[in-house]
Amino acid sequence: MERKEISQAVIGRLPRYYRYLGELMEGGVERISSNDLSKRMRVTASQIRQDLNNFGGFGQQGYGYNVKYLYTEIGKILGLDKNHNIIIIGVGNLGQALANYAAFESRGFILKGLFDVNPRLEGVAVRGVPIRMMDELKDFVINNDIEIAALTIPKSKAIEVAAMLVENGVKAIWNFAHTDLSLPEDVIVENVHLSESLMKLSYNVTRYREEHEEE
Amino acid sequence: MERKEISQAVIGRLPRYYRYLGELMEGGVERISSNDLSKRMRVTASQIRQDLNNFGGFGQQGYGYNVKYLYTEIGKILGLDKNHNIIIIGVGNLGQALANYAAFESRGFILKGLFDVNPRLEGVAVRGVPIRMMDELKDFVINNDIEIAALTIPKSKAIEVAAMLVENGVKAIWNFAHTDLSLPEDVIVENVHLSESLMKLSYNVTRYREEHEEE
Numbered sequence: 001m002e003r004k005e006i007s008q009a010v011i012g013r014l015p016r017y018y019r020y021l022g023e024l025m026e027g028g029v030e031r032i033s034s035n036d037l038s039k040r041m042r043v044t045a046s047q048i049r050q051d052l053n054n055f056g057g058f059g060q061q062g063y064g065y066n067v068k069y070l071y072t073e074i075g076k077i078l079g080l081d082k083n084h085n086i087i088i089i090g091v092g093n094l095g096q097a098l099a100n101y102a103a104f105e106s107r108g109f110i111l112k113g114l115f116d117v118n119p120r121l122e123g124v125a126v127r128g129v130p131i132r133m134m135d136e137l138k139d140f141v142i143n144n145d146i147e148i149a150a151l152t153i154p155k156s157k158a159i160e161v162a163a164m165l166v167e168n169g170v171k172a173i174w175n176f177a178h179t180d181l182s183l184p185e186d187v188i189v190e191n192v193h194l195s196e197s198l199m200k201l202s203y204n205v206t207r208y209r210e211e212h213e214e215e
Numbered sequence: 216m217e218r219k220e221i222s223q224a225v226i227g228r229l230p231r232y233y234r235y236l237g238e239l240m241e242g243g244v245e246r247i248s249s250n251d252l253s254k255r256m257r258v259t260a261s262q263i264r265q266d267l268n269n270f271g272g273f274g275q276q277g278y279g280y281n282v283k284y285l286y287t288e289i290g291k292i293l294g295l296d297k298n299h300n301i302i303i304i305g306v307g308n309l310g311q312a313l314a315n316y317a318a319f320e321s322r323g324f325i326l327k328g329l330f331d332v333n334p335r336l337e338g339v340a341v342r343g344v345p346i347r348m349m350d351e352l353k354d355f356v357i358n359n360d361i362e363i364a365a366l367t368i369p370k371s372k373a374i375e376v377a378a379m380l381v382e383n384g385v386k387a388i389w390n391f392a393h394t395d396l397s398l399p400e401d402v403i404v405e406n407v408h409l410s411e412s413l414m415k416l417s418y419n420v421t422r423y424r425e426e427h428e429e430e
Contacts, residue, residue: 011415011418012415014414014418015408015410015411015414015415016408016411018414019393019394019408019410019411023394041395042395077418078414078417078418078421079417079418079420079421079422080414080417082417082421082424084417084420084421092312092315093308093309093311093312093315094308094309094312096308097307097308097309097312098409100308101409101410104413107410107413107414107417108417109413109417147420147424148416148420171420171423171424172416172419172420172423174412174413174416178234179234179238180256180257186423188416188419188420188423190412190413190415190416190419192407192409192412193230193231193234194313194316194407195230195234195316195322196230196231196234197389197405197407198319198322198324198389198405199229199230199233199293199295199322200226200227200230200405201363201387201389201403201405202293202294202295202297202299202322202323202324203226203229203292203293203294204387204403204405205294205299205362205363205386205387205403206293206294206297206299207294208386208387208401208403209297209362209386
């Protein structure tokens with residue numbers, strides 16, 4: 001299929017469209033105008049029309065968007081109709097939260113393995129997947145066609161582990177470690193830096209407090 | 216203190232500067248040039264100079280930046296030298312991960328309370344803070360000067376709980392629920408939508424796979 005290049009800004013907004021359309025479907029809504037979608041999502045209707053026009057005429061004048069069709073098509077664009085083998089490295093609270101994340105498999109992410117350094121966790125299963133020790137990681141990655149690894153390990157280990165994973169075929173890292181990973185340019189890294197999110201919150205709350213004390 | 220308005224784009228980059236400067240300090244580095252910092256952070260030296268100039272002359276020609284001073288000043292700008300009372304609502308794996316987050320208190324976030332609906336968790340302590348039931352939440356917020364609430368609860372409950380919190384004085388929501396919260400404009404909301412992060416990863420991995428299959 002020919003597909004024109006879509007800007008990362010549009011791509012960045014697609015998951016939110018997908019989420020809203022999913023909620024509409026759950027609520028039994030079959031079609032929606034860009035104006036109604038605009039009010040719900042608090043973005044302009046013209047932005048919605050522009051964004052969705054990237055994928056060809058999902059909308060019809062006077063009819064609006066077919067919710068289920070649009071949901072399915074955006075899902076395809078996001079690759080959610082494909083399977084991706086994923087492992088989680090670090091099975092502390094955060095790793096367990098990810099492993100138990102219900103939407104994982106409905107979105108095509110197949111949880112293949114869990115790894116930790118704590119020997120007391122060896123063999124313990126989370127959603128039917130046994131926790132393995134780190135010395136098995138390299139062979140496991142080589143033999144199981146692992147595309148994505150989620151890293152919820154301390155930053156002191158993350159860089160070294162990420163490099164080993166990539167050398168052995170992992171294409172993408174979902175990085176929760178509090179560090180940037182230095183990896184080859186074609187490796188996909190999606191960072192979730194909770195500490196940075198918390199600092200933004202801190203900045204905004206502090207500014208809010210100062211402004212209100214001045215009043 | 217007079218402080219000029221700083222753009223949200225700069226604010227968004229400050230936590231990353233803070234993290235790098237912290238790592239430099241840990242490594243015993245006392246000063247660094249914008250060129251060296253640029254190489255480490257993979258941003259241009261001119262961007263660094265521009266960003267840091269917002270806060271007045273931390274750098275000196277031919278000397279570079281004093282790492283500790285800059286770290287401390289950025290920390291102040293981010294409000295990390297102030298205390299913020301925080302509660303966590305939803306003490307599943309993700310809530311526990313946040314509660315156990317070691318950097319919390321060193322950054323001025325004081326964990327005041329934990330709340331859940333599961334009666335088996337009542338009274339169980341995480342880092343010395345007992346888990347309370349949701350029917351105590353409202354009074355607790357009113358009586359304990361709670362500024363920030365982290366929400367790690369299902370989306371079906373999140374909107375209602377967030378509205379109640381804000382009515383009773385909470386100023387900021389750290390939102391992990393898979394939904395947008397409709398709150399008054401002056402409420403600070405910092406969203407961490409893990410599912411959207413995962414979908415961006417899915418898009419990029421899928422595109423990577425298509426490109427390499429075409430070769």
